[in-house]
Amino acid sequence: MPERLVIVGNGMAPGRMLEHLLDKAPGRYDVTIFNAEPRVNYDRIMLSPVLSGEKDYEQIVIHGDGWYIKHGITLYKGHKIVAVDRAAKTVTSEPGETVDYDKLVIATGSVPFIIPVPGHDLPGVLSYRDLDDVNAMLLAAQSRQKAVVIGGGLLGLEAAAGLQARGMEVTVIHLMPTLMERQLDPAAGYLLQKAVEERGIRVITGANTKAILGDRRVEGVELADGTILPATLVVMAVGIRPNAGIAKEAGLAVKRGILVDDGMRTSDEDILALGECAEVGGHVYGLVAPLYEMARVAAARLAGDDSAGFVHSDTPTKLKVTGIDLFSLGDFADGDDREDIVLRDARAGVYKRVILQDNRIIGTVLFGETADATWFSDLKKKAVDISEMRDTLIFGQAYQGGSPLDPTAAVAALADDAEICGCNGVCKGTITKAIADKGLTSLADVRAHTKASASCGTCTGLVEQLMTLTLGESFKAAAAPSLCGCTELGHADVRKLIRAHRLKSVPAVMQELGWTTPNGCAKCRPALNYYLICDWPGEYRDDSRSRYINERVHANIQKDGTYSVVPRMWGGVTTPDELRAIADVADKFKIPTVKVTGGQRIDLLGVRKEDLPAVWADLGRAGMISGAAYAKGLRTVKTCVGKDWCRFGTQDSTGLGIKLEKRMWGSWTPAKVKLGVSGCPRNCAEATCKDIGVICVDSGYEIHFAGAAGLDIRGTQVLCKAASEDETIQIIAALTQLYREQGHYLERIYKWADRVGVESIRAAVVDDPDKRQALYDRFMESQKTAQVDPWAERAFQGVDAHEFAPLADFSFKEAAE
Amino acid sequence: MSEDTWIDVGAEADVPPLGSRVVRAPAGDIAVFKAADGTLFALFDRCPHKGGPLSQGIVHGHAVTCPLHNWVIGLADGAAQGADHGCTATVAVKVEAGRVLLAGAALRTGARAA
Ligand code: SRM
Ligand SMILES: Cc1cc2nc3c(=O)[nH]c(=O)nc-3n(C[C@H](O)[C@H](O)[C@H](O)COP(=O)(O)OP(=O)(O)OC[C@H]3O[C@@H](n4cnc5c(N)ncnc54)[C@H](O)[C@@H]3O)c2cc1C
Ligand code: SF4
Ligand code: FES
Numbered sequence: 001m002p003e004r005l006v007i008v009g010n011g012m013a014p015g016r017m018l019e020h021l022l023d024k025a026p027g028r029y030d031v032t033i034f035n036a037e038p039r040v041n042y043d044r045i046m047l048s049p050v051l052s053g054e055k056d057y058e059q060i061v062i063h064g065d066g067w068y069i070k071h072g073i074t075l076y077k078g079h080k081i082v083a084v085d086r087a088a089k090t091v092t093s094e095p096g097e098t099v100d101y102d103k104l105v106i107a108t109g110s111v112p113f114i115i116p117v118p119g120h121d122l123p124g125v126l127s128y129r130d131l132d133d134v135n136a137m138l139l140a141a142q143s144r145q146k147a148v149v150i151g152g153g154l155l156g157l158e159a160a161a162g163l164q165a166r167g168m169e170v171t172v173i174h175l176m177p178t179l180m181e182r183q184l185d186p187a188a189g190y191l192l193q194k195a196v197e198e199r200g201i202r203v204i205t206g207a208n209t210k211a212i213l214g215d216r217r218v219e220g221v222e223l224a225d226g227t228i229l230p231a232t233l234v235v236m237a238v239g240i241r242p243n244a245g246i247a248k249e250a251g252l253a254v255k256r257g258i259l260v261d262d263g264m265r266t267s268d269e270d271i272l273a274l275g276e277c278a279e280v281g282g283h284v285y286g287l288v289a290p291l292y293e294m295a296r297v298a299a300a301r302l303a304g305d306d307s308a309g310f311v312h313s314d315t316p317t318k319l320k321v322t323g324i325d326l327f328s329l330g331d332f333a334d335g336d337d338r339e340d341i342v343l344r345d346a347r348a349g350v351y352k353r354v355i356l357q358d359n360r361i362i363g364t365v366l367f368g369e370t371a372d373a374t375w376f377s378d379l380k381k382k383a384v385d386i387s388e389m390r391d392t393l394i395f396g397q398a399y400q401g402g403s404p405l406d407p408t409a410a411v412a413a414l415a416d417d418a419e420i421c422g423c424n425g426v427c428k429g430t431i432t433k434a435i436a437d438k439g440l441t442s443l444a445d446v447r448a449h450t451k452a453s454a455s456c457g458t459c460t461g462l463v464e465q466l467m468t469l470t471l472g473e474s475f476k477a478a479a480a481p482s483l484c485g486c487t488e489l490g491h492a493d494v495r496k497l498i499r500a501h502r503l504k505s506v507p508a509v510m511q512e513l514g515w516t517t518p519n520g521c522a523k524c525r526p527a528l529n530y531y532l533i534c535d536w537p538g539e540y541r542d543d544s545r546s547r548y549i550n551e552r553v554h555a556n557i558q559k560d561g562t563y564s565v566v567p568r569m570w571g572g573v574t575t576p577d578e579l580r581a582i583a584d585v586a587d588k589f590k591i592p593t594v595k596v597t598g599g600q601r602i603d604l605l606g607v608r609k610e611d612l613p614a615v616w617a618d619l620g621r622a623g624m625i626s627g628a629a630y631a632k633g634l635r636t637v638k639t640c641v642g643k644d645w646c647r648f649g650t651q652d653s654t655g656l657g658i659k660l661e662k663r664m665w666g667s668w669t670p671a672k673v674k675l676g677v678s679g680c681p682r683n684c685a686e687a688t689c690k691d692i693g694v695i696c697v698d699s700g701y702e703i704h705f706a707g708a709a710g711l712d713i714r715g716t717q718v719l720c721k722a723a724s725e726d727e728t729i730q731i732i733a734a735l736t737q738l739y740r741e742q743g744h745y746l747e748r749i750y751k752w753a754d755r756v757g758v759e760s761i762r763a764a765v766v767d768d769p770d771k772r773q774a775l776y777d778r779f780m781e782s783q784k785t786a787q788v789d790p791w792a793e794r795a796f797q798g799v800d801a802h803e804f805a806p807l808a809d810f811s812f813k814e815a816a817e
Numbered sequence: 818m819s820e821d822t823w824i825d826v827g828a829e830a831d832v833p834p835l836g837s838r839v840v841r842a843p844a845g846d847i848a849v850f851k852a853a854d855g856t857l858f859a860l861f862d863r864c865p866h867k868g869g870p871l872s873q874g875i876v877h878g879h880a881v882t883c884p885l886h887n888w889v890i891g892l893a894d895g896a897a898q899g900a901d902h903g904c905t906a907t908v909a910v911k912v913e914a915g916r917v918l919l920a921g922a923a924l925r926t927g928a929r930a931a
Binding site for chain 2: 058061064065066517518519520521522525526545546547548549552553557559561802806807808809810811
């Protein structure tokens with residue numbers, strides 16, 4: 001009979017413990033887990049990327065449901081343990097399940113600390129601990145209103161960056177004079193504050209929260225100095241406390257956390273505790289690296305190995321906010337017996353400080369440039385005497401012993417036992433050995449076999465460098481993320497090869513480029529179809545089977561399987577005749593909803609699929625064509641009234657918008673393209689949050705691009721100024737063509753611009769008249785065959801008729817029986 | 818109609834490869850799919866997730882990706898693949914003399930229940 005092992009809490013620590021245990025002593029225990037959260041074990045560290053939209057929940061699951069089934073583990077989701085009966089050796093969950101144990105593991109993590117100011121329990125006040133908190137923040141962010149984050153530590157800043165990325169106006173208030181004061185010295189804290197403010201987040205330091213205001217939900221935060229900050233969302237991220245409640249009630253020894261020995265044993269020898277709830281050697285922890293060490297020890301002990309013991313080590317801190325590089329490790333308090341070496345580069349925003357005691361590193365703070373973090377950590381861990389390299393130490397590893405080296409030289413120079421992945425404690429030697437012995441060729445493989453870079457991901461670059469080092473050039477080829485699971489190639493390579501090999505059909509691409517599936521998948525086929533349309537205009541025949549449903553039937557599918565129909569309304573201008581035709585169609589086909597869209601036109605929602613061709617026929621007879629509201633292609637061109645009517649208008653913005661729409665409709669692009677033309681800088685057409693926008697001014701036309709106002713809110717950047725309408729149209733067409741040729745499928749203009757750099761775009765479209773002309777010509781060439789109204793083809797020429805009629809209809813006959 | 822009745826729902830050539838057609842039946846719409854290799858499959862036209870019309874999805878291999886939220890459903894067994902769980906009922910289908918035949922019982926289930 002296997003012994004019964006019961007685990008309370010299903011977080012990162014016990015998850016790792018089980019992996020070790022299944023490895024070391026498979027079948028020894030019959031495992032049951034109770035988790036208060038109603039879900040499987042996921043990577044809590046990665047909640048911030050989920051909040052900011054860089055990842056979704058599915059991507060951060062560590063053990064899916066299948067894992068528990070495979071290992072015969074019973075997982076009670078949404079079962080909080082409310083009682084531990086040590087005499088009877090049972091635990092009981094809130095919903096009333098009682099289970100016996102032989103060995104019990106308590107891993108209840110932490111609880112966020114809530115400052116008990118008035119109003120702290122109002123709806124709209126959240127903590128930041130689990131997926132429910134993230135979901136609640138995302139919901140709140142939809143309002144795009146104001147958020148206040150209380151606490152300028154790691155969690156608070158990650159929450160602030162995430163909410164800001166989601167379009168909220170965010171203020172961080174922090175009690176101490178500088179941010180992250182427990183991990184950063186004041187100089188780095190100051191640089192961090194600047195970097196955070198540069199992203200548009202307001203920071204108030206030295207601020208004490210007096211009350212949270214609001215009637216039935218949060219309306220604001222009041223500071224001790226009387227300042228009132230309006231807010232619809234307040235996130236409290238002021239610290240955590242070990243969650244030791246049930247252990248205390250069960251009579252176990254508890255101080256700050258549940259007291260355990262270096263074998264993770266509590267004061268009851270059949271009960272272990274690990275994770276953030278445990279206190280060992282006077283320490284409680286809040287980062288995963290030491291918790292994973294606890295997991296290793298606990299698993300070894302449960303497997304019968306009594307030699308395993310936990311040893312304290314410092315864990316570095318990194319902030320997971322894209323674009324802010326900081327690193328801190330160890331002790332950085334000033335002291336008489338300590339020396340500092342500091343390097344600052346104000347222009348580059350770089351600050352590096354190494355703290356020495358007896359010629360050995362005891363602490364490191366890096367901001368803006370963290371490439372040498374691993375090297376400094378290693379010197380600290382091994383207590384290397386640095387007297388020899390004192391003068392050059394701060395410049396980093398590449399400068400030791402002469403000239404700067406090539407990029408992989410730094411990792412090449414690391415010792416085999418240098419730690420690469422801090423979260424999982426994986427050393428260089430383990431990684432290079434696994435690559436060589438197991439023949440690993442992808443980052444995913446290395447993650448699977450060594451766990452390196454599998455948690456917070458900040459060491460991914462180092463791991464990739466190690467792969468290049470071990471595998472040579474062969475690795476670089478596969479370094480770009482592949483287009484989908486059917487190929488190793490990335491978008492850029494596929495595009496290049498389509499042109500180089502003159503591949504002109506989807507099957508040709510799959511054959512020549514070695515696709516591993518017979519006919520691709522729903523990810524690669526639409527991408528290939530677009531690349532081929534773009535590269536071989538007039539020649540390639542569109543493959544409707546590689547189109548998402550909306551583009552295949554030229555209407556937007558709705559949740560009930562009906563469709564919506566949006567005709568073009570050039571520049572947002574319509575006529576009584578068009579409106580009458582729309583009204584007649586709505587009556588004739590009993591269309592339930594007629595709505596004005598956010599794109600200045602009219603949407604007919606709830607059209608039955610069979611009726612689509614007839615609806616289009618009626619609209620077509622009144623002169624209307626498809627508005628492509630479904631297309632990765634030109635969508636709307638929003639305009640304002642402009643100088644014909646408006647007292648501020650400087651140019652004919654409506655007219656220019658219509659000209660642009662007439663020139664560009666029908667073009668397919670990597671992702672959707674929306675334009676706006678405003679008659680003056682008051683910008684009533686919202687041109688500065690569009691993919692391409694024009695602001696008319698007295699002296700001409702300011703051309704903007706790379707804006708967005710969807711999942712991401714992005715103001716545009718100015719591309720250039722143009723003197724005439726014709727020049728404006730030419731530049732915009734050339735810009736669109738460059739995007740068509742370089743963009744990765746589903747990558748909007750702003751993402752493309754981020755990837756290739758605004759300068760390279762300006763160089764081609766603005767600075768070089770020949771290039772611009774050539775791009776423009778290619779655009780116009782492509783438009784010759786693109787400007788065919790798909791609705792007319794289907795309404796009047798029977799194209800794709802099978803799409804709109806059932807193969808057979810028995811419903812009526814049967815019902816009449 | 819007995820269990821073994823087959824119903825002629827149309828010409829095999831009318832179902833495009835890597836595509837599908839819908840058969841309206843009292844028990845609900847049935848989607849008839851044709852894979853690239855010519856194999857025919859029939860499933861009720863309801864995704865196990867939120868009822869999305871599978872007939873409108875992209876067909877690849879012996880699977881279809883639902884048009885609403887991209888679940889991938891196996892055509893042979895109607896089961897969701899990967900991390901998702903759920904199953905759509907399949908309908909027996911065969912081709913004889915260029916005609917598509919569906920199992921009569923499946924078409925009628927709904928009518929009987931109603
Ligand atoms: C109809 C409309 C809402 C409305 O009633 O106003 C709409 C409806 C949809 N939008 Fe939108 N968007 C509409 C204007 C907008 C706007 C406003 C605008 O264009 O000025 C935006 C923000 C601007 C922008 O695009 O940056 C907008 C940002 C999005 C996004 C986020 C895109 C992004 O890159 O972040 C999506 C999701 C996507 O495309 O993947 C989206 C996706 C959708 C889809 C296609 C969702 C879907 O896949 O089914 C909706 C289709 C509903 C339908 O069948 O009609 N819609 N959508 C608007 C149609 C405009 C038009 O006339 O063509
Ligand atoms: C947003 C965020 C970002 C972070 N970023 C980093 C980072 O970059 N690097 C890093 O090293 N660390 C980071 N951390 C910290 C790291 O996630 C934690 O240290 C780690 O998850 C703790 O693991 P654990 O197993 O002890 O507890 P947890 O993962 O918190 O799991 C505890 C689980 O126990 C459950 N539970 C509690 N009480 C009961 C009960 N009575 N009965 C049943 N179940 C119960 C809880 O619901 C919870 O699911 C971050 C944390 C957060 C919240
Ligand atoms: S129309 Fe746009 S904003 Fe509205 S629910 Fe659909 S996708 Fe979301
Ligand atoms: S309904 Fe099919 S994936 Fe959601």
